[in-house]
Amino acid sequence: MSAPNKSYDPVEVEALKPEEIERMRDEALAAIAVAAGLDELREVKVAHTGDRSPLALANREIGALPPHAKAEAGKRVGQARGAVNKALAARQAELEAERDARVLVEEAVDVTLPYDRVPAGARHPLTTLSDRIEDVFVAMGYEVAEGPEIEAEWFNFDALNFPPDHPAREMQDTFFVKPLAGGSDGDAAESGVVLRTHTSPVQIRSMIDREPPVYVICPGRVYRTDELDATHTPVFAQVELLAIDEGLTMADLKGTLDHMVRALFGVDLTTRLRPAYFPFTEPSAEMDMQCFACRGESAVNPDRPCRTCSSEGWIELGGCGMVNPRVLTACGVDPRKYSGFAFGFGIERLLMFRHNIADMRDIIEGDVRFTLPFGMEI
CATH class of the missing domain: 1.20.58 (Methane Monooxygenase Hydroxylase; Chain G, domain 1)
Incomplete structure (x- = not known):
């Protein structure tokens, strides 16, 4: 420059x-x-x-x-x-x-084309409903307990006060497991090992493994020699509840049932207890829920029939009662100090009520057209 x-x-x-x-x-x-x-x-x-x-x-x-x-x-x-x-x-x-x-x-995109070649899946409604039931009781302070599906006969029957000649022990109701070395069907009946017929053995194991008080919810698969039809299946899901503590009464059982029904089906629904007999509870009762579709009105108003409850106003859910003192004794729990209540029901039956499913086979056949409408609820 x-x-x-x-x-x-x-x-x-x-x-x-x-x-x-x-x-x-x-x-x-x-x-x-x-x-x-x-x-x-x-x-x-x-x-x-x-x-x-x-x-x-x-x-x-x-x-x-x-x-x-x-x-x-x-x-x-x-x-x-x-x-x-x-x-x-x-x-x-x-x-x-x-x-x-x-x-x-x-770079134009045709928005009318399918957005994904892989269709979205869906959770099976049994899994979703089982998780929801567990959430209801976990929120109340209960613990989820699990146990083996191949069970010793003592846990499945004897500890639950089933006498040796009880019909449920017969081959027409229970799947007996053959010994490992093989053998005939007769050997299977004498093996002392069964596919659990209910989740009550989990309750027995819970009382043995835990010191009272015990509050557990026991979901799982169970097996019975039923024919597969619209209302029965040899493998189904069940959930049971057990509460062991000092001073528990039937009033506590009734209040728990009412809370469960309201949490799953809506407020203002109630339950009722009808006398019944079960070896593992005394006194025992059948648990009915007020129909969530007609709210019981169909039973008193013939002009308004209800398909859900067959116009009876009530829906049967399962059995319940106070734990038999003999069951407490078998599990090492002092019946003079502790009392308890239990109830159980099939989850498939509950699912059929909630969603008006007419045939139980639709639940277990694995057809995605059945599961997709239920979506991916978590």
Whole structure:
């Protein structure tokens, strides 16, 4: 860069001559006009507005001019650089608009096409309902207990006060397991090992493994030699509850049943107890729930029949009662100090009530058309 010289004529500085400034400006405008894309325009911008561009170098020469010549030269260079920057901005906006229009065409998505080739799955409603039941009782302070599905006869029958000649021990009701070395069906009946017919053995194991008080919920699969039809299946899900503590009564059982029904089916529903007999409870009762569809009105109003409860106003859920003192004694619990209550019901039956399922075979056949409407509730 030249040193200041008051007698130097600016027209004699080649880079600052008017025709030279116009030439630099016109070259830049021409390059901007023919830039075919944003990348090419970026290169043009560096070449004509960067630190080493002709107009930038000419601007540096202004400092060497005498004071009276700087204003005119600066105005001339500034106007040229302003025109170039304005052209750059206009061309960039034009190229960006072209790019956006092209992307809309080239990357268009047909929103009417299937969004996913792999269809969404669904949880089996039995699993969902079982989890919901567990949540109800865990919120009350109960513990979820589990046990083996292949069970010793003592846990499945003897500890539950089933006498040796009880019909449930016969082959027509119970699956007996053959010894490992094989053998005949008769050997299986004498093996002392069965596929559990209820989840009550989990209650026995819970009383043996825990010191009172005991509050457990016992869900799981059970096995009985039933024929598969619309209302029966040889393998089904069951859930049972056991509470052992000092001073428990039938009133505690009734209150627990009412809370369960309201939590699963809605408020204002109640339960009722009808006398019954079970070896492992005394006294025993059948547990009925007020029909959640008609709220019991169909039983007193013949003009409003109800398919859910067959116009009876009540739905039978399962058995319940106070734990038999003999069962407490078999598990090492002092019946003079502790009392308890228990109840149990089939989850398939509860699912059929809740969703008006007519055939139990639909629940177990594994057809996705049955499970999909229930969705992915967690």
